[in-house]
Amino acid sequence: MSTVSTTPSGVSAPARRDAEATKAAILRAARYLLARHAHADITLKAVAERAGVSPPLILKYFGNKDALFARVMSFDTDTDALLDAPVPELGRHMVRHVLESQVERGADPVLRIAFAPLHGEHGDVLRANFRTQVTDRLAARLDGPDAGLRAEFALATLLGLGVMFGIARGAELRASGIDAIVDRYGPTVQAHLTPA
CATH class of the missing domain: 1.10.10.60 (Homeodomain-like)
Known part of the structure; x- marks a missing residue:
């Protein structure tokens, strides 16, 4: 009607x-x-x-x-949501954000760096945007040594989860429930965000 x-x-x-x-x-x-x-x-x-x-x-x-x-090819708005938590809670928040985006929208816009064609000029733009709009913004929020490296480790860990959950659709992972995954995987991401 x-x-x-x-x-x-x-x-x-x-x-x-x-x-x-x-x-x-x-x-x-x-x-x-x-x-x-x-x-x-x-x-x-x-x-x-x-x-x-x-x-x-x-x-x-x-x-x-x-x-x-x-x-x-911009990650600015998506990064605002991804990083919208205090650093001590950021690992859990980032995990929840990626999983809920997968469930609610069928995709997480930040994950497109993992599966977009990255050849040619537009691939260069996408990579540069990811570096400045996601990785560098995350690193700028981190205290302690090696903030850039820790930001890259945290994002690599998060993207791996996103690929397994949303693209490979791991059966055990998807059957676990978001809260259980956040409880178990959030500390893994947080370990890279918190200086040793």
């Missing part, structure tokens, strides 16, 4: 699709395609079809293909 709203002139019009949900669907579609194809081979039409929208709607929200993929 279709919802109908009335315009100021009294003419009936289809209810407007939620703009944020539409943008999120477009970004998910673009991330999905970028994980499987070279940037040059992806058309706005393909993104629109996967997102269930029209190509002009992508242009309305993102301007052009390059602007859309610049957003797709």
Whole structure:
């Protein structure tokens, strides 16, 4: 059943699709395609079809293909959520964030570094963005020696969990429940975040 709203002139019009949900669907579609194809081979039409929208709607929200993929290749917003906890609780928070993102959205945007094609110029951009927007931001929050190395260890540990849980779909891991995994794996990630 279709919802109908009335315009100021009294003419009936289809209810407007939620703009944020539409943008999120477009970004998910673009991330999905970028994980499987070279940037040059992806058309706005393909993104629109996967997102269930029209190509002009992508242009309305993102301007052009390059602007859309610049957003797709950015980790800034995702990192805000990933690092949104005090450092003593950060390991558990990061584990929970990655697992809940997998369960609720089917993917964690930070994990795309693990399976996106990393060849060519766009691969260089994605790697550079991950380094500055995720690894360096995490390292800047850590006290003690070797903060950069510890940040990389923590992220490697976290990405391994994300791949096993969300991509390899480890049966035992997925049957454990998020709380049990956070309790068991959070300290493993935290061990890299806390100086020895």
